[in-house]
Amino acid sequence: MKLNNLLQKDDRLMIKNIAISSALHIFLVVITALTFPFIAKKPIDLPPLISIELIQITDKTNIPFAPKAKKIIEKVKEKEKLVSEQAPPKQVKKEKPDAIPLPDQNQEIVKKPEKDVQNPEKIDDEVKQVSEFEKDELFDPNNIAALIDKSKEELAETTNKNDKITQSNQKNITTSALTLSEEDALKAQIFGCWSIPLGLPYNENLLVRIKLSLKPDGTVINSEILDHARMNKPGQGFYKVLAESALRAVRLCQPLRVPTTGYERWKDLQLNFDAREMLKG
Amino acid sequence: MKKTKLYIFALLFLIVPKTSFGLIEVDITRGNLNPLPIAVSPLFVESKSVKEFQNLLKKKNIGEDISSVVENNLKSSGLFNPLKKEAFLQKPDIAHLKPRFEDWSLIKAQALITGEVKYENKKLRVEFRLWDVLAGKEMMALAFTTVPDNWRRVGHIITDKVYQRLTGEKGYFDTRIIYVSEEGPKTNRVKKLAIMDQDGFNTKYLTLGNELVLTPRFNPTNQMVTYLSYFKNLPRVYLLDIETGVQEVVGDFPGMTFAPRFSPDGKKIIMSFAKDGNSDIYTMDLENRIVEKITNHPSIDTSPSFSPDGKYICFNSDRSGYQQIYVMKSDGSNVKRISFGKGLYGTPVWSPRGDLIAFTKLHKGKFYIGVMRVDGSGERLLTENYYQEAPSWSPNGRVLIFYRETKSDSEGKGFSAKLWSIDLTGYNERLVDTKTDASDPSWSSLLSE
Numbered sequence: 001m002k003l004n005n006l007l008q009k010d011d012r013l014m015i016k017n018i019a020i021s022s023a024l025h026i027f028l029v030v031i032t033a034l035t036f037p038f039i040a041k042k043p044i045d046l047p048p049l050i051s052i053e054l055i056q057i058t059d060k061t062n063i064p065f066a067p068k069a070k071k072i073i074e075k076v077k078e079k080e081k082l083v084s085e086q087a088p089p090k091q092v093k094k095e096k097p098d099a100i101p102l103p104d105q106n107q108e109i110v111k112k113p114e115k116d117v118q119n120p121e122k123i124d125d126e127v128k129q130v131s132e133f134e135k136d137e138l139f140d141p142n143n144i145a146a147l148i149d150k151s152k153e154e155l156a157e158t159t160n161k162n163d164k165i166t167q168s169n170q171k172n173i174t175t176s177a178l179t180l181s182e183e184d185a186l187k188a189q190i191f192g193c194w195s196i197p198l199g200l201p202y203n204e205n206l207l208v209r210i211k212l213s214l215k216p217d218g219t220v221i222n223s224e225i226l227d228h229a230r231m232n233k234p235g236q237g238f239y240k241v242l243a244e245s246a247l248r249a250v251r252l253c254q255p256l257r258v259p260t261t262g263y264e265r266w267k268d269l270q271l272n273f274d275a276r277e278m279l280k281g
Numbered sequence: 282m283k284k285t286k287l288y289i290f291a292l293l294f295l296i297v298p299k300t301s302f303g304l305i306e307v308d309i310t311r312g313n314l315n316p317l318p319i320a321v322s323p324l325f326v327e328s329k330s331v332k333e334f335q336n337l338l339k340k341k342n343i344g345e346d347i348s349s350v351v352e353n354n355l356k357s358s359g360l361f362n363p364l365k366k367e368a369f370l371q372k373p374d375i376a377h378l379k380p381r382f383e384d385w386s387l388i389k390a391q392a393l394i395t396g397e398v399k400y401e402n403k404k405l406r407v408e409f410r411l412w413d414v415l416a417g418k419e420m421m422a423l424a425f426t427t428v429p430d431n432w433r434r435v436g437h438i439i440t441d442k443v444y445q446r447l448t449g450e451k452g453y454f455d456t457r458i459i460y461v462s463e464e465g466p467k468t469n470r471v472k473k474l475a476i477m478d479q480d481g482f483n484t485k486y487l488t489l490g491n492e493l494v495l496t497p498r499f500n501p502t503n504q505m506v507t508y509l510s511y512f513k514n515l516p517r518v519y520l521l522d523i524e525t526g527v528q529e530v531v532g533d534f535p536g537m538t539f540a541p542r543f544s545p546d547g548k549k550i551i552m553s554f555a556k557d558g559n560s561d562i563y564t565m566d567l568e569n570r571i572v573e574k575i576t577n578h579p580s581i582d583t584s585p586s587f588s589p590d591g592k593y594i595c596f597n598s599d600r601s602g603y604q605q606i607y608v609m610k611s612d613g614s615n616v617k618r619i620s621f622g623k624g625l626y627g628t629p630v631w632s633p634r635g636d637l638i639a640f641t642k643l644h645k646g647k648f649y650i651g652v653m654r655v656d657g658s659g660e661r662l663l664t665e666n667y668y669q670e671a672p673s674w675s676p677n678g679r680v681l682i683f684y685r686e687t688k689s690d691s692e693g694k695g696f697s698a699k700l701w702s703i704d705l706t707g708y709n710e711r712l713v714d715t716k717t718d719a720s721d722p723s724w725s726s727l728l729s730e
Binding site: 178183186187190191192193194195196197198199200211237238240241242244245246247248249251252265266268269270271272273274275277278 | 450706
């Protein structure tokens with residue numbers, strides 16, 4: 001009996017709840033219907049979104065080493081300019097292996113008429129090289145052509161270089177919190193402090209990654225070579241020399257030119273020292 | 282209930298944005314190429330040994346003299362900037378025990394060399410240390426013992442060790458240079474073979490000057506020299522043992538032989554042999570005297586030079602109509618032209634590192650010393666002058682030594698020939714001091730190896 005009473009009580013409660021729920025649902029449906037866009041009297045004319053990157057202006061910047069900015073500007077301009085027709089020949093040149101090419105790899109450069117005849121005087125004009133000096137010095141029509149070629153090459157090289165830098169920096173845009181000028185200021189400072197050991201080979205994978213722990217004023221609390229084990233391995237003399245030079249640069253530069261705000265962002269910092277571009281000359 | 286709370290917390294943990302940051306990475310792809318500031322503190326001479334050295338070497342302060350050798354070597358490399366001694370705040374006697382790094386960093390030194398000289402068991406003993414001033418730690422500590430007369434060589438060896446520790450590549454200071462010493466008017470020059478340390482000291486003459494001598498070259502062990510001299514009025518390739526003074530003609534060829542050079546293992550001599558207006562490249566095995574013809578072409582093939590692994594030979598030839606540089610396998614097969622610029626190319630020399638070939642270039646009446654990669658790409662002209670030629674590599678492949686002549690006036694006066702060195706950057710060009718006029722230099726390998 002008691003159980004029956006309880007069930008009836010629950011049924012009544014449930015019916016009441018269903019009624020409230022239904023009322024609320026109807027209310028929501030009505031409100032939604034009323035606020036539908038086609039019901040609105042005037043469509044709101046929303047302006048297009050403009051993305052603005054906030055750049056903190058620091059004391060110093062280094063314009064030549066601001067590839068991010070260059071990329072942004074170039075993105076706004078036409079993309080076709082980047083993919084210039086001059087780019088491929090230079091890329092071919094760059095694709096050459098950095099290791100010492102053996103003479104038997106020169107098939108592409110010198111076209112030999114016959115295998116065993118020592119008479120390779122017939123050289124395809126396309127592969128003839130003109131030294132840099134001559135290009136500067138002479139002014140006959142052929143050399144003007146050579147100058148034009150050179151300018152094309154230079155343009156292509158610049159384009160390639162920019163591509164490369166911007167690609168690596170693209171990563172920083174998403175993962176790092178340093179602004180352009182903050183990063184440039186830091187780079188410019190370390191460029192000045194880093195004496196590159198000129199005896200290092202340019203064709204070896206020599207990249208030294210140093211993790212720094214910094215004080216708010218830019219003083220280095222701790223510096224750690226991330227691939228420290230490599231330093232003491234036999235045959236890694238060049239790596240050791242490069243790592244030591246990088247550490248000297250950090251010590252010489254400190255206190256580092258760090259941003260005045262956002263210490264939490266940059267209290268730990270990783271510097272990747274790569275001298276290959278410089279050593280190639 | 283507990284489970285529900287746990288779920289709620291887990292949900293919150295997922296929803297609430299985290300405030301931590303990824304590690305910021307900054308790529309450092311540039312640096313400065315300025316010479317590294319280094320302090321070379323005069324080596325401290327042990328008080329007991331001062332008089333001994335004064336009597337033996339007639340040197341007031343042998344420690345200062347050794348450090349001067351090191352300092353000059355480092356400066357001449359162009360990679361180091363030795364700081365002035367007047368600026369040093371710490372005296373040598375304390376510096377060699379434990380340097381006060383603050384004092385050295387104050388004068389902008391990044392590296393420091395200290396040491397001590399002793400006279401022990403009738404020998405000179407030098408202990409030296411290289412310090413990283415900024416890190417405040419020792420980078421290297423070595424000691425050398427030798428006869429006191431060898432004090433200059435100790436300075437060279439110290440420089441080699443420091444150079445290698447700081448640049449990563451081997452040094453080139455404990456080396457010698459053989460060259461042709463020239464004296465007298467241009468029309469009647471007396472030419473002698475001379476040998477000296479790379480810094481111009483300890484010159485010795487190997488021939489008397491009765492015969493004309495040209496193009497001397499060291500063998501890999503630096504004990505033998507091959508050169509060109511005249512035998513029965515014909516230019517012939519000679520072999521000279523520096524230690525014994527014994528010399529001999531290499532092979533009895535029916536014509537003239539010239540432009541000799543050793544193979545990298547020292548077992549062969551490669552040279553040109555000319556007859557009836559044609560010249561080809563030959564090798565001679567020094568053990569069994571077997572001669573092998575390497576090129577066979579009706580043109581002038583000369584100035585052969587082996588690659589460091591001995592597998593290839595570079596040489597110059599006029600087979601294309603103009604003198605150009607070619608590379609072939611050491612058996613003479615697979616000949617390929619590698620120089621294509623305007624002008625004439627000659628005296629190719631393969632770098633000891635194997636990556637470059639140095640050459641002399643003549644274009645529009647001017648002479649250039651340059652380098653190119655072994656496939657002919659990346660030609661760079663390092664220096665230009667009225668007349669200069671015959672580059673020779675330092676053993677580490679970073680510096681070239683060559684000779685340069687100056688113009689004589691209408692009366693034939695003012696002519697001179699001097700040795701010059703230039704590094705691969707093309708900026709560090711230096712006159713190499715020789716007692717007389719000099720030409721045809723050849724750099725030895727490291728003596729201490």
